[in-house]
Amino acid sequence: MSSNTFKYPTIYNFPPFFTKQPNLQTFQIQLQIWQDLILDYCKFYKIWSLSINGQPNTTTTSITDDDDDGEEDVDNDDIDIDVDISKNSIFKNDKIERYAKSDFILDIINHMIKNGKCEWIDANNHKFGLFIYWYTLEEWADKLYDWIDNTGQNNTVLTLYEIRKSELTENQEFNNINLNLLIKILEILVKLNKALILKDDSGSIVGVKFS
Amino acid sequence: MSRKGLASFENHSSQQTKFQNLGQQLLRSQHEELETQFQVFQNALTAFKEQYSAEIMENPKFRTEFSEICISFGVDPLIVSTDKNKSNTTSETDDKYNHLAMRIFEICQLTKSLNGGIIPIADMTRMINNEAGVDPMMSSLHNSIKEVDVQKAISNLKNIGGEIQMIKIGSSNYIKSIPQELNSDQSIILATCESIGHVSVNLLRDNFGWRKIRCKSNLEELVSNGLVWVDEFGNEKLYWATSWINKEL
Numbered sequence: 001m002s003s004n005t006f007k008y009p010t011i012y013n014f015p016p017f018f019t020k021q022p023n024l025q026t027f028q029i030q031l032q033i034w035q036d037l038i039l040d041y042c043k044f045y046k047i048w049s050l051s052i053n054g055q056p057n058t059t060t061t062s063i064t065d066d067d068d069d070g071e072e073d074v075d076n077d078d079i080d081i082d083v084d085i086s087k088n089s090i091f092k093n094d095k096i097e098r099y100a101k102s103d104f105i106l107d108i109i110n111h112m113i114k115n116g117k118c119e120w121i122d123a124n125n126h127k128f129g130l131f132i133y134w135y136t137l138e139e140w141a142d143k144l145y146d147w148i149d150n151t152g153q154n155n156t157v158l159t160l161y162e163i164r165k166s167e168l169t170e171n172q173e174f175n176n177i178n179l180n181l182l183i184k185i186l187e188i189l190v191k192l193n194k195a196l197i198l199k200d201d202s203g204s205i206v207g208v209k210f211s
Numbered sequence: 212m213s214r215k216g217l218a219s220f221e222n223h224s225s226q227q228t229k230f231q232n233l234g235q236q237l238l239r240s241q242h243e244e245l246e247t248q249f250q251v252f253q254n255a256l257t258a259f260k261e262q263y264s265a266e267i268m269e270n271p272k273f274r275t276e277f278s279e280i281c282i283s284f285g286v287d288p289l290i291v292s293t294d295k296n297k298s299n300t301t302s303e304t305d306d307k308y309n310h311l312a313m314r315i316f317e318i319c320q321l322t323k324s325l326n327g328g329i330i331p332i333a334d335m336t337r338m339i340n341n342e343a344g345v346d347p348m349m350s351s352l353h354n355s356i357k358e359v360d361v362q363k364a365i366s367n368l369k370n371i372g373g374e375i376q377m378i379k380i381g382s383s384n385y386i387k388s389i390p391q392e393l394n395s396d397q398s399i400i401l402a403t404c405e406s407i408g409h410v411s412v413n414l415l416r417d418n419f420g421w422r423k424i425r426c427k428s429n430l431e432e433l434v435s436n437g438l439v440w441v442d443e444f445g446n447e448k449l450y451w452a453t454s455w456i457n458k459e460l
Contacts (some may be wrong), residue, residue, distance in 0.1 A: 014456045015409075015449070016440035026437045029324040098444055 006044045009037060018091075018098035020107060031111040038108070039117060041090055043134035048178035049121060051129040054089035054105070057121075121180065131181055140174060140181075141188040145195075147172055148210045157198065157207045253284055275374065282317065311356070311364040314339055319375060319388035326453035327437030328389035329401075332377070334457055335386055336361050358384070381405055391436060396421075396429045404439060404452030411447045 011017050011033060021027040042050065049057035092099035100108070109130065112118040116136060121128040135143070147169070148154060160182060162168055169175045174182070186208055189195035196209045260267065260281070267274050318338055322330060340356050365386065368375050375388045381402025393401070399419065403410050415426040430450050433439045442449040 010459055011456045013458075014440070014451065015444065016442040016451045017456075019441055019443045021440055023434055023437050025324050026327075026440060098442075 006041055008041075009033070012037065012093060013096055015096050015098050018093065018100045018104075020101070020104040031108060034108045035112050035115065035117055038090060038112065038132065039134045042132040046176060047132060048181050049129050049131050050090075050118075052105070052109070052126055054091035054100075056088070057129040131178070131184075135173075137185055137188055140177075140185045141192070141194075143172070144174055144185055145189060145210070147174075154210055157209045159207045160205060163208070249284075256281060256284060278316065279320075282313070305367075308360070308364045308367050311339070311360060312368040314342075315361065315364055315386065316368060316375065316388075319386065323388065324437065325456065327433075327439075329378075329380075329385050329387050329438055329453075331405075331454045332358055332361055332384040332386055334454065337457075361386075389436070394429075396425065397433055397438075400429060400433060400450075401438065401452060404450065405454060408455050408458075409442065409449040409451045411449050413447060 051057045412426040439450040
């Protein structure tokens with residue numbers, strides 16, 4: 001197996017793993033293993049956001065992508081609101097022909113939300129999917145600010161594109177980060193007085209000044 | 212903040228250093244204090260162990276709780292188990308088996324909610340060999356643990372936690388770390404699960420001639436003890452042995 005393929009834990013091939021376990025204690029450990037698996041999986045493939053049916057989410061949310069970077073997001077498959085398990089879903093294992101049912105998937109998601117490991121992108125509209133926090137927002141904020149600090153970019157203005165997609169951040173873990181996730185992280189830094197978000201007349205973000 | 216002239220900068224940075232030094236000092240003294248407290252507690256625990264060793268040996272509930280406290284504070288609960296008269300001459304081999312026994316105890320605790328407290332001795336041996344490389348206490352044993360070592364260590368463990376014992380299900384050896392005993396029906400079910408992965412009510416009825424209620428009640432008890440997991444996919448519920456969780460397909 002090559003190292004650029006995610007190695008699932010052996011329990012992923014254990015058919016009952018996909019059934020909500022009736023024994024409460026077993027169910028708790030099952031939720032925990034699902035959570036760890038999803039976090040490891042997303043971290044491995046740098047998946048910032050999952051759709052509710054367990055696929056990497058490439059759509060952007062209700063917040064418009066007003067980045068002036070001319071980026072080419074690989075959107076925009078329509079996501080079914082119903083939990084429709086199709087290809088490439090972490091909740092489906094073709095090898096053993098098992099998939100998790102929607103109520104169980106929701107249990108897993110709620111468990112992760114409770115632990116601060118994911119969040120609805122739009123609490124009122126679950127079809128936008130989830131942000132998956134393999135690092136917490138605070139940890140991301142630290143990583144971003146450390147990079148600014150270590151590269152002496154305090155007091156310079158950066159565009160969101162430069163942070164996300166430019167050569168500057170090629171080797172950083174937040175390279176290619178989801179735009180809306182980045183904004184959430186910047187908002188944390190703003191609260192800590194470590195960053196200032198610069199907007200144009202129409203309210204679009206044009207850049208960030210770190211302090 | 213008002214800044215006037217270069218001098219204010221110097222002032223600022225020297226203050227900063229002072230604060231940092233003070234902070235570090237505080238941290239250091241807190242750390243030392245905690246370390247002392249920890250040491251005191253460890254000593255108290257060891258003293259307690261010596262004083263009450265007879266009781267610890269006799270009362271299984273007390274013993275289990277005491278072992279858990281010991282482990283979380285890095286005190287070896289097993290020293291109590293070695294015969295007091297020869298405790299000063301504990302040989303290196305005894306040490307080795309005591310460490311091994313402690314790991315077995317810990318792994319049983321850690322995996323209990325996953326496997327219901329019954330684990331194949333082969334799995335246990337593999338897990339210990341896998342991690343021996345990272346545990347300095349065990350490094351000399353890396354990849355050299357055999358099933359017989361695990362068995363020997365478990366007989367040592369009997370001295371502190373009678374709950375941990377070897378059982379045979381079908382043709383394989385297991386380590387059981389729960390007080391409940393398996394009835395003969397349940398042993399048959401687990402042995403069947405072990406060889407083909409899963410059983411169902413119909414499978415039990417057809418192969419052993421049991422009535423439906425007998426199949427169901429035994430399976431339900433195994434589920435409620437966490438010893439089998441339920442697979443609701445096809446037409447019939449399947450019950451899987453937890454030992455298959457670690458199988459590489």
